[in-house]
Amino acid sequence: MRIGEAAAAAGTSTKTLRFYEDRGLLPPAERTGNGYREYGNDAITRLEFIRRGRAAGLTLAQIGEILTLRDRGSAPCTHVRDLLAGQLADLDAQIAELAALRDAVAGFHHTASAGDPADCDPNRICSYL
Amino acid sequence: MRIGEAAAAAGTSTKTLRFYEDRGLLPPAERTGNGYREYGNDAITRLEFIRRGRAAGLTLAQIGEILTLRDRGSAPCTHVRDLLAGQLADLDAQIAELAALRDAVAGFHHTASAGDPADCDPNRICSYL
């Protein structure tokens, strides 16, 4: 199938397919006589995998690693497990950071809600921040 | 004081000061005869405010709004309170999203940790994702 059909089948755009090929996530597509890219079902499988990886918050670079391992014939499962572990740790760190920020902002907001704007110190930009 | 001293006093870089001026967060600096920027203590106050705002996760655009209100003579406290409320809501949404992602990734990771790589289905890129 041609690029438009493949993109539609994978629920993405032709731009994205060319972009992935350029980034090495998809192998260079076969070309028909007129230079059009030609895709098979394996490309769709690959695109779906990429989408699942994205949904799990993996970067294209990480997904590319997995695909490269797969393409070299080795089972990437162990690597995937490690990536997932790292992703889990990253997410926990991000969540902790955001939660701390949230608490700080909540404190500011509480003060701001309780205060009277008339009390605002003209020497500060804003007393609440 | 000149830009280098001001930057050091505010704990930032000269690049950042010029950048903020360009973005309207700092008023165009006075210039001495040789064209050098000249700063007073109010600039430091402003820079410190910007830093507090950044630490609260506000964007430069939002901080700019506050400063503009302040420069027009009105007390920006009410606006600050609203910005903080919005920021709080944003943070809660982000945290919820990350937490959901974290759970999904944890599920994948659990499966990956339990499985045997030998079971990997050759027809899939990786059975664990």
Added chain:
DNA sequence: CTTGACCTTCCCCTATGCTGGAATGTCAAG
């Protein structure tokens, strides 16, 4: 007189994952 530490403007680069558009080619249908 020169060196070194400042300062100026200017433009490009970073990371991420695409998206838009221009200029051009291909091909089946009416």
Added chain:
DNA sequence: CTTGACATTCCAGCATAGGGGAAGGTCAAG
């Protein structure tokens, strides 16, 4: 024969908050 829907390549941009470095001006000290 032309129109329209495809396809190709390549270049540019988004949004964020600056950083890097070039080419050059200024000024005090040695």
